[in-house]
Amino acid sequence: MANLKELRNRxxxxxxxMQITSAMKMVSAAKLKKAQDGITQMRPYANKLKDILSNVSATLEASENVYAEEREVKNxxxxxxxxxRGLCGAFNSSIVKKAKTIISEYEGQNVNIHIKAVGKKAYDAFRKTPMIHSENNAIWGDLHFEGAAEIxxxxxxxxxxxxWDRVxxxxxxxxxxxxxxxxxxxxLPVVPTVSEEGAAGGDYIYEPSKEEILSDLIPTSLKIQVFKALLDSNASEHGARMTAMHKATDNANDLKNQLTLDYNKARQAAITNEILEIVGGAEALNG
Known part of the structure; x- marks a missing residue:
């Protein structure tokens, strides 16, 4: 058993x-509320716009929607x-693991992989490989639509x-x-929605013109899909960190209680030994 000084220091x-993990938990909980509200409000709009884009793509000729062009996948x-940042459980490692699975899948098809890392942890995981194409770590300092639009x-x-033939x-x-x-x-390419009968999944009336609307709708919809993914990831990060720090605080508290019990036992044993030494000394003097 460790001595009293070592136990006290531990x-x-x-x-x-515990103070650090508890503070990080509270900070993440405060940020999570805002992040959760953001993705909750964005998700229905983004999903509906994606459905519209997929339906419209199914009604267009290949020349009318260049973002739906299917080609042989080489890159x-x-x-x-x-x-x-870390300290958020399996949040980062799950993405790296997913990416490695995808890379293995494509390498079996002789496809070249290029990686755009949005976040330092993704970049660190693949920075020693030739697959890294670019990175964007600054976006998490101020997450907004303009940053997502650039990506x-x-x-x-x-x-x-x-x-690239696919994104x-x-x-x-x-x-x-x-x-x-x-x-x-x-x-990319945009996957058209096709009904069970094989026909396009929706009919639309275009005003003022089909070309004018699609030239703006398709790029905007794609930018919103990226923004939704960023908002999803942002809320997931704060939720994962809050959960991880909550577990870390509980584990630290359990360990502290166990060490306190060990410390009290060691202290009581030391006091008992001192009493025995005093009694033994007194008996020796009387003898």
């Missing part, structure tokens, strides 16, 4: 750690959405000029504070 150290861009525009431009987004889908699901979505 108890103080764990107490300091794929993976947009990995991760965080800049989408880069992917759209690369798809149009033939740099996919990998991010954590926010279900609640305790559950985040690593999700893979095809960003």
């Amino acid at each position: 108890i103080v150290s764990i107490g300091s750690t 794929v861009l993976l947009i990995l959405v991760n965080s800049n 989408a525009e880069e992917a759209m431009e690369g798809f149009l000029n033939g740099t 996919e987004i990998v991010y954590n889908h926010f279900r609640n504070a305790a559950i985040q699901i690593a999700t893979r979505e095809q960003f």
Whole structure:
């Protein structure tokens, strides 16, 4: 058993750690409310707009929607959405694991993979590989639509000029504070929605003109899909960190209680030994 000084130092150290984890939990809980409201409000709009885009794409000729062009897949861009910081459980590792599974799948098809890392942890996981194409860590300092639009525009431009034949987004889908699901979505080319009968999934009346609306609707819808993925990941990160710090605080508290019990036992044993030594000394003197 450790001596009293070592136990006392460990108890103080764990107490300091508990203060840090508890504070991080409260900070993440405060940020989670705002992040959760953001994705809750955005998700229905983004999903509906995505459905409209898919339905419209099914009614267009290939020349009318360049973002739906199907071609032989030789180069794929993976947009990995991760965080800049750790201490959030399996939040970051789940995306890296998902990405490695996708990479293995494509490598079996002789496809070249390029990675756009949105978040320092995603970049760190693949920075020693030739797959890293670019990174964007600054977006998490001030998450807004303009930042998401820049990421989408880069992917759209690369798809149009033939740099990439397919673009996919990998991010954590926010279900609640305790559950985040690593999700893979095809960003480009746009996948048309087809009904069970094989026909397009919707009819639309265009005003003022079909060309004018589609030239604005399609790029805007794609940018919103990226923004939704970023909002999803942001809420997932705060939820994962809050949960991880809550568990860490509970574990530290349990360990502190156990060490306190050990300390009290050791202290009581030391006091008992001192009493025995005093009594033994007194008996020796009397003798």
